[in-house]
Amino acid sequence: MQLKPYARTLAVALSLAFVAGCSSSGGTQDGSMDGSRDGAAGTGVAGSGQVSGSGMGNGSGQQADGRIPEQRTIYFEFDSDRIRSEFEPVLASHARYLRSNGNARVVLQGHTDERGTREYNMGLGERRARSVERFLSVQGVSPSQVEVVSYGEERPAARGNNEEAYAQNRRVIFAY
Template sequence: MQFKPYARTLAAALSLALVAGCSSTGGTQDGSMDGSRDGADGSGVSSGQVSGSGLGGTAGSDQQADGRIPQQRTIYFEFDSDRIRSEFEPVLAANARYLRDNGGARVVLQGHTDERGTREYNMALGERRAGAVEDFLSVQGVSPSQVEVVSYGEERPAARGQNEDAYAQNRRVVFAY
C-alpha cells in the first residue's frame, strides 16, 4: 500500500511542528531578554521608579544625545489599570525619541501584573498595559514595525511577596531592546 510512506512523512512533519511550537523563545525570569536587569542593584527595579521620583523634565534627554538606549526602561501602573501615569510620560518620551532616531532599533514591550486575579485576566491586563505603551509610542511617531507587544501576566515577577510594595513593583511594562 502506498499510503503508508505518506502517513509516516506526515506524522514526522507534525511531530517537528509540535516540537518547534513548544520550544522556548528565550528570556529570563526577570523579564529581560538578554539576561541583564534594569536596576543597578540587580533587583530589576531602579530606585525611585515606583514612586516616580527622579523623573524630572530632563529624564532621558542626556541619554538621547549620543544615541544610546534610555537608561529607564520600566514604567509602573496602578492596581487593575492600564492607564499610563503622568510621572512616567518622560520615560516613554525618551524611549520614543530613541526609537524614532534609530529606525533599525526594535523593542519588545513586556506587560506584567501582580499575582492578584486569575491567570487569564492577568495575561489580558499585561497585554492591555503593553498596548497602552504601544499606542503612546505610535502617537509619538514610532513605526509600528519597531514594536512588539507581549504579556507575561503574573508569570515573571520583579519582586516576590504578598504586600503592596511587591505588587507595585510587578505592575509594569518593560522596554526590552
C-alpha cells in the same frame, strides 16, 4: 472512564507550559517606582527573561547622545493600564530614540502582580503593553519597530504578598 477529564487537564497544562516557554531569556530588571534611580542594582529574578536597564540620569530617561534610554521600566496602578504622568518623559525619550534609529526594535513586556486569575493577568499585561505601544505610535514610532508580549503574573520582579512587591510587579519593560 476517568481518562477523558485527565486528558483535558493535561492538554490545558501542556498548552500553558508551551505559552510560558515561548519567551526570551536572560538579564534582570531594574528601575524605580518614581522615574528616578540612584544607580544601585535592581532586584530582578534570575533567569526570568527580564532585561537590564537602570533609571540613572536626570529622571526623565533622556539620552543626549542617541543611546537607548537607561530607564526601561514603567509602573502602573493596581488593575490599570493607564500610563502615569510621571512616566511620560521616559516614554517620550524611548520614542525619540526609536524615531531616530529606524532599525531599532523593542519588545514591550507587560507584567502584573499576582492578584487575579492567570487569564485576566495575561490580558491586563497585554493592555498595559498596548497602551505604551499607542503612546509610542502617537509620538511617531513605526509599528514595525514595536512588538507586544504579555507575561501576566508569571515573571515577578519582586516576591511577596504585600503592596510594595505588588507595585514592583505592575510594569512594562522595554526590551531592546
